[in-house]
Amino acid sequence: MKITIAKTAGFCMGVRRAVELALDSANRSGGRIYTYGPLIHNPQVLSILSQKNISVLQEIPDAGQGTVIIRAHGVPPSDREALKNAGFHVIDATCPRVIKVQSIISRHARHGYSVIIAGDREHPEVAGLLGYAGKHGYVINSLAELETLPDFDRAIIVAQTTQNTAFFESVQKWAQQHYPHYRVFNTICDSTExxxxxxxxxxxxxxxxxxxxxxxxxxxxxxxxxxxxxxxxxxxxxxxxxxxxxxxxxxxxxxxxxxxxxxxxxxxxxxxxxxxxxxxxxxxxxxxxxxLVRNLMLSNLYLALGAACLSGAGAWLQGAAAKPAYLGIAGLYILSMHTLHHMFDRIVDSYNDPERARFYQDNRYALSGLAAGSGLGGLAVAWLMGPLFFILLLAMSLLGVVYNLEFKDGRPGLKRVPVFKRIPGSKTVLVTLAWAIVAALFPALDAYGQIAPAGVAAFIWIAALVFVRTAFFDIIDMQGSRIAGRETIPILLGEGRTMRLLQIVLAATIVFLPGCALAGVFPVSASLLSLCPAAMLVFLHVHERSGRFLGVLRGFIMESHFVFAGILTLLLAWGGV
Ligand code: SF4
Incomplete structure (x- = not known):
């Protein structure tokens, strides 16, 4: 059985922008927040908005307080003024494509043009557009209605953005035949089409x-x-x-x-x-x-294997033997921290990955044992390596626990956001540093008692790969993170810019190892490991272009890149190069 998902499935640009503005306002503001009319035709989203204490304002009162979000359809200028005059702070989430139609109308209305809108007069977008047309605005929903209009010296015809294309083409043809001096603007949004x-x-x-x-x-x-x-x-x-x-x-x-x-x-x-x-x-x-794959992914065991593989690569790059202790510490620490993170983050998971949230709910006792056992196991191995490693790993583990803790901040709704997770981009940065420390610095300190240039270079290489992996999953989890008030890198930069950033990081990582080899920091054979970021880059490209990788498969491929790095390291080590 093969399931394919449409590239266009889900929020259009205007709706996504409006929902994001509403959620961001709720996450950042402590006051009352309203949407002027229901933001969207989806009961599940409306229920989330109401949990975030965002209410629907149906009528504009004489006086009010708080923030009002104008939805993607837009409003007449008089409503915007009335909202401001009532005392509201207004956030305009009108879709940029609707704003474009509004500006065409207001520009022409100012110069004395009559405005004909092909649309549904009951639709809020059309009501808003009509407000920009002044006294000479007309709405038509059929050719028969169009024919009843008076002759105008100067007129424009525009379409409601969701208008049927075939109907608007017939309107255009009619205008060309009967009133060639009318100016016709095809303002239909191609998202629907x-x-x-x-x-x-x-x-x-x-x-x-x-x-x-x-x-x-x-x-x-x-x-x-x-x-x-x-x-x-x-x-x-x-x-x-x-x-x-x-x-x-x-x-x-x-x-x-x-x-x-x-x-x-x-x-x-x-x-x-x-x-x-x-x-x-x-x-x-x-x-x-x-x-099997699904359970390995949900339990983070496959991720732990990837961490152990990266640690092996980190040690080999520095010319050190990949001791079982290095692999064990990396695997156990990552297993413990990531399991703990998902146990604390069940609300976010319930939006981002409902199956994972259910898995953590159903197996909470076993997973608590796994998180505690692997955490203690990692500490025990660190203890055997020496006090420095034990103290370092203990400090990192405590930081991981504190980072996930929730502190009430007295704000209503879904506002119980762990305070540290509200620091913009903090999760991605901390996860990246933690992985790179255990996979690159632990072997450096154990093998040589210091961090040489090869240690720094291995740290940078591993940090870049982990950064890409973490930020990629942040992109996938953007909507849930936004609901929960997390300021991840994709939320700060936007999906497109984050994807570009990851591609740039990967491109730099591909040339990084050959560059280090040229500088004499690593052996030339280390350049083979560049196949790992190259494979990640190809994966990101295919994912972005076709959206072909879904659910379990997508996560499995991404995590497999670290295992691939481990396999390449094994080949290099066995080949004695
Ligand atoms: S104009 Fe297009 S992109 Fe904007 S809200 Fe309407 S359908 Fe969505």
């Missing part, structure tokens, strides 16, 4: 299509209609539990898409539900393989 075209294309290639999104979301319903028209099995589900899985039991290929108001975590829940429920239809070996 692209989404619909993709579901149409995908429907032709699969046995069934699953459309995820609110039952009252117009654009989601339209996607389900398009999928149905293809003649294939088409299911519309608001959330994973709503999916009638039995209707998909005979399907070999399934496409999943989602409406513009569907958050990532709901799509991920549906994907995980499908993977889990339908994996039973696969052959026994594939099913066992899937379960």
């Amino acid at each position: 692209k989404r619909q075209r993709e579901v149409q294309d995908m429907s032709g290639q699969v046995d069934a299509v699953v459309v995820v999104g609110g039952y009252n979301s117009g654009n989601t319903r339209r996607l389900a209609d398009i999928a149905r028209q293809s003649g294939k099995t088409a299911l519309h589900a608001e959330k994973a539990d709503d999916l009638p899985i039995s209707e998909l039991s005979e399907c070999r290929t399934i496409a999943v898409t989602a409406g513009a108001s569907t958050p990532n975590w709901i799509i991920r829940q549906v994907m995980q539900h499908l993977e889990k429920r339908l994996s039973g239809k696969e052959g026994r070996i594939r099913r066992w393989g899937y379960t």
Whole structure:
């Protein structure tokens, strides 16, 4: 069974921006926050907003306090003024594409043009646009309505951003025939069109299509209609539990898409539900393989193996033997800290990775034992290596525990954010440093009693790889982090810029080892390890372009890069180069 996800599935740019602005305001402000009208047509998102103490303001009062967020549809200028006059701080989340239509209208209205809007007069976006047209604004929803309008000396025609393309083309043709002096602006947003075209294309290639999104979301319903028209099995589900899985039991290929108001975590829940429920239809070996990989990933055992492999690479780069103690400390410490982190972070996981949150809830006692046992095991090995290593590892372990602790800050809603996690980018930086210390500096200090240039270079190389891995998962987990008020690097920089940063870091890491070899810091053969960042770079590229890697497979491939580094090190060590 093969599941493919549409590239266009989920929030469109305008909706994502509005939700992010609302969540960021709730995370940063202590006062009341409102959205002027419901922010989005998705009950799960609205419920999260209400948990974050963001309420819906239906009418503008004479006087008010707090922050009001204008949703992606925009509002008439008079409403914006009224909100300000009432005493609210206004955050404008109007979609930039809607703002563009507003500016076209206001510019022409100022010069005496009449404004014809092809759209639904009940729609809030159209109500907002009309406000920019002044006294000479008209809304039409059919050619018949268009024909009833008076003749204008000067007029423009614009479209509601979600207008049907075929209808607007007929409006354009009508204007060319009857009023060639009217200026026509095609202001339809291509986000909807692209989404619909993709579901149409995908429907032709699969046995069934699953459309995820609110039952009252117009654009989601339209996607389900398009999928149905293809003649294939088409299911519309608001959330994973709503999916009638039995209707998909005979399907070999399934496409999943989602409406513009569907958050990532709901799509991920549906994907995980499908993977889990339908994996039973696969052959026994594939099913066992899937379960094994999934459990290795969820329990962090595979991650611990990767940490041990990086430690082996760190030691080899410095010309030291990869002692079992180095590998043991790195593996056990990383296993303990990451398990602890997921145990503390179940709220964030419930959005980012519901299956992981459930795994940690169901196995909390065993996982507590694993975290404590591996933490103590790592400390015991460090003790055997000497007091310096024990003290260092103890300090790092305590820092890891304190970092995850929650301190109430008295703010309402989902505000119990561990204080240290609110420091922007702190998680990524601390995780990176911790990995690099145990994998590069411990071997350096044990083997040579000092940190030589090779130790510093190994530290930088390992830190770069771990930084990319951690920030990559931060990108995947952006929506959940935002809900929980975490200031991760992708939240600070944005997804696109973070991805560019990771690609630059990887490109620099690829040339780093040959550069160090040229400078005489490492042997020339160390350059072979550049295959590891090169493989990561290819993975990021394919992931970004096609979104082909999903769920368990995506995590497994990313974690496998460290294991790959370990295999390359073994080959180099065995080859005696
Ligand atoms: S559909 Fe287009 S215009 Fe509307 S909010 Fe999304 S990106 Fe903006």
